[in-house]
Amino acid sequence: MISMAGKAIRRWWALFALPTFAAFLIGFVVPFIMGLYLSFCKFSTVTDAKFTGIQNYIDAVSDKEFWHALVYTVLFTIVTTIVVNVAAFAIAYMLTKKFAGTNVFRSVFFMPNLIGGIILGYIWLLLLNGVLAHWGRSITYSGVYGFWGMVLLYCWQQIGYMMIIYISGLQALPGDVLEAAAVDGATSRQALFQVTIPLMMPSITVCSFLTVTNGFKMFDQNLALTNGAPSNSSELLALNIYRTFYGRAGFEGVGQAKAVVFFIIVALIAVIQNRLTTSKEVSA
């Protein structure tokens, strides 16, 4: 079934749909398909590709640093997802109550989010190296130092963003339910855990998945703060892929194969989110 307006509009495809679609072909569809194909090839530019089957994937999974980066990224994502969401929820919960300065506090917490990853990385490089200098060490002392440095940085950046989503969720809660709980004699702790948090599950799902995907894809902050030092032990997955591509000649195919694996993981996370989120309009 197509409406009268629809029929008239369809004829205007060249003006309305074509520009976006053409750019979309150049900027996404063609690079994606070529990327998929090149992951089965040996190449150094896109024109000299030679088909080698699944050799790149074999090389990718037998690369110890790739596994290290994968485990490192998963741990990083788990830790930051928990810390960011607990802290953001707690802050949002308090800042929707009545006391002086809540609006100013909200603005302060959100601010780091607007600053780019490269700049954030160098800000924290100064701070963390300044602190560690007391013990004569620096952030690149070991992969563990880099890990916690990036956790701190990422939490500082993300808490404000998630706080905003939680605040809008909290403000949309039906007031009568909470009142009823209070009338029934629920303590504020009971109301929080038995009423508020269950009602907030949609926001919690959205925020958790945003933190998971953003954490998994983190690149700029990693590049600026540690650049993988010492000896690639603080490399997240995105940086590992980047350096396989551009750091070692002859490994472009392996880098592309790793990128495909990376894409599949991120896509799986997104699909699971889609299943879990019943309503898309959670906080809009």
Add this chain to the structure above:
Amino acid sequence: MSEKVKYPALWTTLFTIISLAWVFPIALVVINSFKQKAYISRNAFSIPTGKAFVGLENYTRGIKRTNLIESFGWTVVVTVGAVGLILLCTSMCAWWIVRVNNRTAKSLYLLFLFNMIVPFQMVMFTLSKIADMLGLNTPWGLWIVYLGFGAGLAVFIFTGVVKGIPQELEESAMIDGASVPRIFFQIVLPIMRPSVISVAILQAMWIWNDFLLPYLTLDMRRFKTMSIAIQYLKGGYGSVDMGAMMGCLVLAIIPIIVFYLICQKYIIKGVMAGAVKG
């Protein structure tokens, strides 16, 4: 439904302390930007006095070494142009998809959804090579690259909005003899205004701060964005000029804070519109 807390003064004090800790990293950069570079790595927490104080020298050296003013200009060109193009093209495309709603339109929509879950690393190599071949390695070429790679989220948000606009309005305008472009620009687009602002904020935040895409795509000898210029300060394995770095960081943060203070309301709305992104 904001309820009162038991000890409001106590909570205000507590949050004031946390907020001060929150801005401390930025304050530290500002303090160090007035220090001579040797003192920055030796003791980041000292106050710049006496010999350590260098006035604005770090700023002038930073600007000179990175060509920061020029990069600022290119960042503005890239961001404003790309956001403008994305808003215009994707809002039109979203309207076309919703109203036409045939198999082509639906598959196009699914493709855009798919675009949202693909990480940049998947296409970075091929995209940068294609952009190079097509001569899109300039700031204005980047507008098209951003329109292509960033279309998914914008189309997704806009189609959601268009679905909520009653079609009768457009049909009666059509009976009155209005042309299709005129209907879109005079009736539909004004209704979409709030979401256009939200998408503009979301895309601007992304493109302004983006590093890897412009780094791989742009011709580095001629164009650098601010993030790239700052990353170039580090270069190779040599030591970083921390003084120049501090000056550049402060200069890079100032426009963002100004923008935030002016558009705070819209930024919050944009964040909420983007909360559907997975």
